[in-house]
Amino acid sequence: MSAQHAETPHPGPPQLRTVADIRAALRDGRGFPGDAESFEADLARALDTSTATDLHQVADVIKTYAGSIQAFSDPEFDDALQEGLDLIAEIKKGNRE
Template sequence: MSGPRAETAVPASLPLRTIGDIRAALRSGHGFPGDRESFEADMQRALEASSETDLEAVAAVIVDYRGRIRLYQDRDIDTAVQEGIELAVRLKQEDGRQ
């Protein structure tokens, strides 16, 4: 993966349950490039699609970005992504031989 990642890890105790928690984490540099802006756009779409009694879409955005923030902070993610890329290349090469 290219580009430097944030060096400070998100503490496991960081709740990341509310919109404010997610925004604070993204402002602090936790998350993938573009997540801060994408979060706001996704949240806006979810709010516009929600009724006052059904905020499931809003909750889904919060859960999604909470996972993205935690995934980004995982020290093993770069290795896992590289292994996935290598596997995909190998499978594509094998498929091309048949």
């Protein structure tokens, strides 16, 4: 995940005001591997199970993927991810001793 991010840096977070914005960002490679396909499947599933008066599931899908795109676009994301992985490795190492 971090290798792909390092290879495809993006100049700041994209504007994500609409579903079309999210689709465009994912098409441009601003998400994690498989996000473009997963977004479409999750959105379709949410639409299929929503009622006309309750679109919370749809909104949740949109928010989730917008957040994923923003995390991927954050220049500090790789460092934060590596810090978390290092911490997990330390914890695991401590449990073995």
